[in-house]
Structures are given as C-alpha cells and as structure tokens.
Amino acid sequence: MAGLAAAEVPAQAREASYNFDLPAGPLTASIARFSQITGLSVGYPGDLPMVMARRVSGTFPAESALRKLLDGTRLRAVKVGPGLYRLERKAKRADVAPAAAPPPAAFAGPDIIVTGQKRQQALSAIPLSVSVMSAIDMGKAGRSLGSRDMSLDMEGLAMTNLGPGRNRQFIRGVADSPFNGQSQATVAVQVDEARVTFNAPDPDLRLIDVDRIEILKGPQGPLYGSGALGGIYHIVTRRPDPTDSEAWVRLSGSAVEHGRPGHGVEAMLNLPLVGDRLAVRAVGYDFLDGGWIDSGGVRKDSNSTHSAGLRLAVRWQPSDRWTLDAGYWMQNIDSRDSQYVTGTDDRLRRQSRIAEPTDNDFRMAHAAITGELGGLELLSATSYVEQRFSYTLDASASAAFFGLTGQARFDDARRYSVLNQEFRLSEGRNSRWVAGASMLRAMTREQGAMTGEDGMSRNVEDLRRVVSEYALFGEGSIRLARGLDATLGMRLFYSLAKDDARADRAEAERLRKSGKWILSPSLALSYTLPGEGLLFLRYARAMRPGGLAPAGMTASGHFDADELGTFDLGYRKSFWDNRLSVSAGAYYTLWDEIQSDYLLRNGLVSTRNAGRGRIVGLEGSADWRMGGGFALSLGGSVQDARLLRSQAGQKLADRRLPVAPEITGRVSLSRHYRIGSWNGQSGLQANYIGDARLSFDDDLDRGMGDYTVMSASSSVERGPWSLAVRIDNLFDVRGDSFAFGNPFSIREAPQYTPLAPRMLTLSLARRW
Structure with missing residues (x-):
C-alpha cells in the first residue's frame, strides 16, 4: 500500500x-x-x-x-x-x-514488517502475495473503518453485504456461497496470535488503534490448518508501550442522504505502570450509524446500527528475554432491521410486516508469552473466542412449508466458540524458519424456531457441532543459489468432527462422527531482483473437513471434505529510491468437491458439495509518490472463477462462482500540504466493482455489482488537535452491492442491497 x-x-x-x-x-x-x-x-x-x-x-x-x-x-x-x-x-x-x-x-x-507468516518478516522478502494496510493509510479515512472498507483498498478481498456482523469474506474468487450456513469459512480472521473465526460470519471488528491489516492471499493450510482456502485476514493491534503514557479521544458526527444522522466516540489510553516493564492499553468506542431504508411503510430509516466495544491489553516484560502480552476484546453490534429492498434497486424502501433485527456479540480473551530458549525464540499463544449471533426474518412467504398460515417469524440463535493453543519456535526477527504444534477446538450451537400468528413456536433447526484439530507444522527457507531461495511449508493434522442435528423435535436425532488425517503442503521459489524487488512462484494446498448437513439434506445427510490448490506467480519491485512501488500477481486455482451452503425450497439453509471449480486471475497495484506532496495509488484485479463440473452433472446456464466480482479497480490521489502552522492532507478515491452473481442455482441467481463509487476526504492537524471531513458515495450512486436479503421470500420478488447513500462525516480528535 x-x-x-x-x-x-x-x-x-x-x-x-x-x-x-x-x-x-x-x-x-x-x-x-x-x-x-x-x-x-x-x-x-x-x-x-x-x-x-x-x-x-x-x-x-x-x-x-x-x-x-x-x-x-x-x-x-x-x-x-x-x-x-x-x-x-x-x-x-x-x-x-x-x-x-x-x-x-x-x-x-x-x-514493511508483516507477521502473518507467524514470524517477523520483511514484506520485500516474502514469497507470498500479501497486501498490507498500515495505520497511517487507515488514518486517511477520517473515520473508523471496518472489514468492508478494507475490501475497497486491498485487491482480492470481496465481501457480502447482509449487514454489520453478518457478512462473509472471500479472497481471490474462492467463494462458495453467500448464505450463512454451517460450512467452514474460506477466510480465517486472525487478531494478533488469536484465531477468531472457524465457521462464524465476519465479526466486523472496528479497526481502531490497530497497527496494520495484512491480507495473505492463497491457501494458507501449512501454517493455519483447515478453512484457510482463500487466505487470512490478519488484524495486528497496537501493543501497550511501557516507556511513555499517551491518550487520544475522537468525536464524530455523520449525516446520511435520505436517512438519519449518526454519531460516535472513540478513545485510547496507554499507561505505563512499572518502569519500562509493565503497561496497559485500553480502547473504547460507541457508534450509532444512521439508517436509510424505510420498511413496512411505517418504520422510517429502520436499518440503523449501534456498535460498541472495549479492548484491553497488557504487556509485561519481566526481563529483557521474556514478554507477556494478554488482552480482552468485546464488541456488540445491534441492527434494528435488514438493509435490503424489493422491487427496484433505485429506491430505499420495502414492504415488510415484521422487523428483521440482528445481534452479534463478540468476546475474545488471549495471551502470548515470548522468550528466548537455547538461542531460539519460543512463543506460546492461547486464545478463546465466543460469538453469539442471532437474527429475525419475516418468514410469511414460507409459512405453508411449516404448517402455518398468515404471518410467520423465523428466529435463529447461534453460538460459536474457538479455543486455540499454539507453541512455536523460530530464530526470532527475520527468521528463515518456524516450527510448531497447535490444538484447536471449534464449537457451534444453532437453534432455529418458526412462530406463527397465534404465537405458537416450532423448532425447525437444531444443530450441535464440535471440530477438534491437532497439528504439527513448519516452514523454512534455504538458499539454492545467489539470489535464489526455496521455501517449503508443511502441516500434518488430524481433524475430528462430531455432529448431531434434527430438523424438528419429532425427528430422530442424526449423529455423525468422523476423523481425517490431512497434509497441507506449500512450496515457493523466489528470486531477489537487483535493487528492491522479488519474483516468486508458489504452490499451496488447503482443505476443509466434511460435516453433517443441518436440515433436509439428501439421504446421505452429510457433505464431504473439499480441497483446493493454487499456483501463484508474483512480482514486487521498487523504483526511484522507493518513490514508486509496484506489485503484480497471477494465480491459477483448482477446487475439488466445493462445499456450498444453499437454500432449500422452504428457505432454510443446508450444505452440499457443488462440484469442481477453477479460478484464473490477475491483479496488480502501484503506489507513486509524485513530488510536491502528491501521491497516486492504483490497483485492480481481473478473474474468471467458474464451476467446471457440478456434483449432479447438470448443465448450468451460468457457471461463475458466486459473490466475487470479475473485475475491480481503484484509483486514489492524495496530497500533503501545510497551511500556516497546520499540516494538511486531502484525497480523492474511486472504486469500480464489476459484475457478480449470487448463487450456483439458476432459480435463485441474481446479478449484482457493476457500479463505480467515489469518496473524498480532507484533514488538518496542529500539535495535539486534528479535524477531518469525509464524504462517502460522493455522487449518491444507487448500485446493488448484494442481491439478497431474506431467504424465505427471495424466490417471490427481486431483492437488492443498495449502497449506503451519500454520507458526510466530521470528526475532531485530541491527543495527550
């Protein structure tokens, strides 16, 4: 970046x-x-x-x-x-x-130093496609950011847009389904050393007081195990500083075209406690994002969202050789209603008889001990994450499938948890190798109930799933010749899945227990170019274990493991004393037995194996510091992601994989300047999101994307004070960001998720 x-x-x-x-x-x-x-x-x-x-x-x-x-x-x-x-x-x-x-x-x-490969490495020397967004780059936005904002600045990252706390991430076209079923995510969210997601939706953590975001592209099975088919979304937070105290507060307010205003407050405090040995860092925030969709003819601007969070971190250095980092992060997201519309995508209203709120409560506790052991660096990382996710949908269109008449409401409550323990050895900074062992335990509990007009409730989904993984892994580089290195990675792990499910209380319980040994390899060849540059070729594989379909599956009642392999050819180079940096990549992926969540006729979500897919793509970016304070950044991607063969052998009218757009592009121009004693910065950015589709199923397929959106920002600072203004969706574009909202009524009428209208945000910050 x-x-x-x-x-x-x-x-x-x-x-x-x-x-x-x-x-x-x-x-x-x-x-x-x-x-x-x-x-x-x-x-x-x-x-x-x-x-x-x-x-x-x-x-x-x-x-x-x-x-x-x-x-x-x-x-x-x-x-x-x-x-x-x-x-x-x-x-x-x-x-x-x-x-x-x-x-x-x-x-x-x-x-730029990155740690996504489980050790500190210089970005210029990593034989892997990586995008990095630094805290400085994120600060240009003039407001707090989330995962969807990152998808506009980092090539290869695509997301659904069901709403905050409900979205799924995809990297480089490795997209299986837009629906939030029980298949494991293709992108693993990582916070520092903690594994955050397994099969839960993206928690949409607010990126406040973070050092950087790293997107590791392509299969990451050797270091991260199952589920990392598309890559890793790595959030690196700022650690407590035991040498100095500091604090800041930022207040913000927003005005939404055709909607309600919003407001927010965020703050950080860093406090040394014992000399240069012990410090704490606390971050807190509270935001109300104004809604802009009218629902049911009576609920105006109903899709407002309230987000609040607290992050605490402790760093203790009992000696020069040992460091303990521990912390806790909680975040609650409450949305009053869904953000889709019906009829046409140029209006911001829909007819809905029942409100559709969403609640996502996230909790994470983690600790990591780093120290020297026999001349090597030892790291022990422990984390526990829990996500409670619930939502309500108007299910009146599918009431007859459940023996109901009139209005019907579907309530879904899920609890996800991930316990992870990992031990690693390396040579420390810029280590050429890393080796370790890990244990992961992911648990899922889902209950879905249908309620009719008479108030009687019927349980229609009941799923419990526990996945345990035990692994040995390692990765290392060796010098083959001058400038030529080989990097080999390997992970051997045993995955044990225990499932039980029932469609309703009257149905006999279905049980399934399966274990599988999995080997995930990677091999890369890299050549250091004269000056600052790297050329590399990498191959890697990753796998997801199978499981039990939660509702109404075929006679077998389960879906099989899927596996993905990718060839990645990459290039990075700096020119003109690092004033121009260029990166480019080409990738080819084969994906066998694709696991895909899909809709049953009654609107519930099940899982199946969709077939074999192939993804071919190109992406590139360039950053140029032009002189006179000007900077230009360009990026884009082109990909062809298709289903080569369906599991059932049927012919499909459209064989594209879902959600991920075929073409994306971005361009931003910024300038730093001085106004008297003030330092200033202004920028303009445009993003093009190309055409994409919703689903493999022809009867559900909807087009989306194919729009251009622009934003403008400006900020000034003097000493401890800073003031920023930002306009998103500058021309109030009504593009369809996601063609889906309610699974029970999607077959009855077109559904659209319009872009958020033009929004003006002002913020004022003070540092101490």
Whole structure:
C-alpha cells in the first residue's frame, strides 16, 4: 500500500519547524509518519531493525525531531543528499564520521514488517502475495473503518453485504456461497496470535488503534490448518508501550442522504505502570450509524446500527528475554432491521410486516508469552473466542412449508466458540524458519424456531457441532543459489468432527462422527531482483473437513471434505529510491468437491458439495509518490472463477462462482500540504466493482455489482488537535452491492442491497 517515505519539498521549506505528535511504537510506523509531515525521505540499507521508537511531541526542526525519534534505538541519521537521509547503526563507543553518500540505486526505504507468516518478516522478502494496510493509510479515512472498507483498498478481498456482523469474506474468487450456513469459512480472521473465526460470519471488528491489516492471499493450510482456502485476514493491534503514557479521544458526527444522522466516540489510553516493564492499553468506542431504508411503510430509516466495544491489553516484560502480552476484546453490534429492498434497486424502501433485527456479540480473551530458549525464540499463544449471533426474518412467504398460515417469524440463535493453543519456535526477527504444534477446538450451537400468528413456536433447526484439530507444522527457507531461495511449508493434522442435528423435535436425532488425517503442503521459489524487488512462484494446498448437513439434506445427510490448490506467480519491485512501488500477481486455482451452503425450497439453509471449480486471475497495484506532496495509488484485479463440473452433472446456464466480482479497480490521489502552522492532507478515491452473481442455482441467481463509487476526504492537524471531513458515495450512486436479503421470500420478488447513500462525516480528535 502507501510507502514509508514521502516526496521531496523545496529546500527552504525543510528549514521550517513542524508540529510533531508521533506516538511511541514501531520505528517503521514512526519514520513513515515523520516522512509524511516533513516530506523528507528516510531509508535504511536492508531491513529496518524491529525496534520501538519513543514518543516525539512538540514543534521542532525536522532534523531535531529525527534525532529525538532515534534516541535510544542505536541508530543515527546521515544526510546523503537533498531531502534524503540514511539510517545507520552507531558505533559501540562513539559516533564515527558519516560515510560517503551511496548512489541513488543503493538507497532503500524502511521495509514493511508483516507477521502473518507467524514470524517477523520483511514484506520485500516474502514469497507470498500479501497486501498490507498500515495505520497511517487507515488514518486517511477520517473515520473508523471496518472489514468492508478494507475490501475497497486491498485487491482480492470481496465481501457480502447482509449487514454489520453478518457478512462473509472471500479472497481471490474462492467463494462458495453467500448464505450463512454451517460450512467452514474460506477466510480465517486472525487478531494478533488469536484465531477468531472457524465457521462464524465476519465479526466486523472496528479497526481502531490497530497497527496494520495484512491480507495473505492463497491457501494458507501449512501454517493455519483447515478453512484457510482463500487466505487470512490478519488484524495486528497496537501493543501497550511501557516507556511513555499517551491518550487520544475522537468525536464524530455523520449525516446520511435520505436517512438519519449518526454519531460516535472513540478513545485510547496507554499507561505505563512499572518502569519500562509493565503497561496497559485500553480502547473504547460507541457508534450509532444512521439508517436509510424505510420498511413496512411505517418504520422510517429502520436499518440503523449501534456498535460498541472495549479492548484491553497488557504487556509485561519481566526481563529483557521474556514478554507477556494478554488482552480482552468485546464488541456488540445491534441492527434494528435488514438493509435490503424489493422491487427496484433505485429506491430505499420495502414492504415488510415484521422487523428483521440482528445481534452479534463478540468476546475474545488471549495471551502470548515470548522468550528466548537455547538461542531460539519460543512463543506460546492461547486464545478463546465466543460469538453469539442471532437474527429475525419475516418468514410469511414460507409459512405453508411449516404448517402455518398468515404471518410467520423465523428466529435463529447461534453460538460459536474457538479455543486455540499454539507453541512455536523460530530464530526470532527475520527468521528463515518456524516450527510448531497447535490444538484447536471449534464449537457451534444453532437453534432455529418458526412462530406463527397465534404465537405458537416450532423448532425447525437444531444443530450441535464440535471440530477438534491437532497439528504439527513448519516452514523454512534455504538458499539454492545467489539470489535464489526455496521455501517449503508443511502441516500434518488430524481433524475430528462430531455432529448431531434434527430438523424438528419429532425427528430422530442424526449423529455423525468422523476423523481425517490431512497434509497441507506449500512450496515457493523466489528470486531477489537487483535493487528492491522479488519474483516468486508458489504452490499451496488447503482443505476443509466434511460435516453433517443441518436440515433436509439428501439421504446421505452429510457433505464431504473439499480441497483446493493454487499456483501463484508474483512480482514486487521498487523504483526511484522507493518513490514508486509496484506489485503484480497471477494465480491459477483448482477446487475439488466445493462445499456450498444453499437454500432449500422452504428457505432454510443446508450444505452440499457443488462440484469442481477453477479460478484464473490477475491483479496488480502501484503506489507513486509524485513530488510536491502528491501521491497516486492504483490497483485492480481481473478473474474468471467458474464451476467446471457440478456434483449432479447438470448443465448450468451460468457457471461463475458466486459473490466475487470479475473485475475491480481503484484509483486514489492524495496530497500533503501545510497551511500556516497546520499540516494538511486531502484525497480523492474511486472504486469500480464489476459484475457478480449470487448463487450456483439458476432459480435463485441474481446479478449484482457493476457500479463505480467515489469518496473524498480532507484533514488538518496542529500539535495535539486534528479535524477531518469525509464524504462517502460522493455522487449518491444507487448500485446493488448484494442481491439478497431474506431467504424465505427471495424466490417471490427481486431483492437488492443498495449502497449506503451519500454520507458526510466530521470528526475532531485530541491527543495527550
């Protein structure tokens, strides 16, 4: 994504003093923010050491601020040209005279560090397709972000749009179904070292006070086990800083075209407790997002959503060799009604006799211990996640299937939990290998009830599922020749699934217990290009275990495991002293025995094996710091995802896999500037979302997508204060973001999920 060094500015401007408020944190992030404020390029020959920078706050000349920033890091800055500084290590006893300036081609900017591969690695050296969105990039939005916002900025990520806390994520066309059934998700959500989802929908965690988002593309079975067919969505939070206290508060308000206003408050507090050894960090937020859909002729702007959350983190360093990170995250999402319409997609209303609220309550507790053991780094990570998910739907259209007449209401309540324990060994920072063992236990409990006009309730779904996985895994790289490396990964695990289900209380209980040994390999060859660049070819496989279909399945009553393999050819390169960075990828995927959730005639969701699929795609991005404070970012993808053969052998009119669009594109232009003593930034972004389809089934299929949406933002800051304004859906486009809302009535009339109308958001923040 955005680079870590900004464009040059006139020499006279560099002599000025700047207002700095750089929070303590990773040096890579602090250098990036410094470059954005001053316009100076700061680089390091090789991978920037993973060290923590102290907080810098106040008004200083650029060089003075840089010295303060590097204080205690054992690094110093050497001026090597106009607007260019090189970081180098200090001598052990005293500083030595600056080295001669290297030629421009040898100058390298600070690299981005990612941890999605279960160890700290420089992005430039990873033989894997990865997209990274840094905290600085997210800060440009001028508001708190969620998962769907990431899909507009990171190539390959697509999402459904049922509503907050109900969506499913897909990466690079590995999309099995838009329906929230019981098949395991193809994308695993990870928060730091904690596995968050197994078969639950995306919890849509608010991305507040996070360091970065990493999207690992392609099968990640060797390191993450089952379910990571499409990739990993990795949230990396900011850890407590034991060296300095800081806090911030941000207030926001929004106005929605054709809808109700919204408001929000978010805050962070970092507090050292015991010297440089113990610190706590707390984040809290509360938002009300205004609705814009009228329902039933009487409920105006009914789809408003209330989100509230609290995140606590503790870091304890009892010695220089050992660190304990522990935390807790809770978030509640309550939506008053669904966000789909009927009739046409150019209106924001529907006729519905029953409100359709949704509730998603998320809880996560985690702890990780890191330390040195025999010259190696040992990590033990433990996490427990629970998600309680419930919703109500108007089921009147399907009342007759359940022996009811008139109005009928369907209530679904689910409880998901994931317990994960993992042990890992590596060489520490920039380790060329990692090995470990893990245990995962995922439990699901679902109950669905149908209620008629007379108030009588009938249980129509009852499912319990427990999946346990025990694994040994590892990945390592070896040098084959100068510049040529091979990376081999392997995971051997045993998956045990226990299912029991009944369609109603009168039906005999169905039991199923199955165990399966699974081997997930990966192999990559990578070649380091002259300068800053990498060319790689990777192959990887991943698998999902089978299970028991929850309702009305065929005589077998279960669905089989599916398996996916992908070839990925990737390229990353930086030019012009890292002012231009380019990445591109081509991928080919074969997917056997695709598990797919689908709708029964009565509107309930079951699971089956749909057949064999193939995905071919291209994607690319470019980030260019143009000079004069301007930056341009481009990205796009083209893919062909099709079902080659259906399980039943029937001919399909449209063989495309669901949800994922065939074409996407984005372009954004931003500029940093100064207005007196204020630092400013403005940006404009356009996204094109291409055509996509809803389902494999011809009688359910609906088209969606094929629209362009734009946003504009601007922010200014001075010292501890910052003010931001943002307009989303600038031209109030009424595109259909998802052609689905209610499974019980979707066969009766067209359904659409329109884009949120034009929205103006203002925010004011203060740091301490």
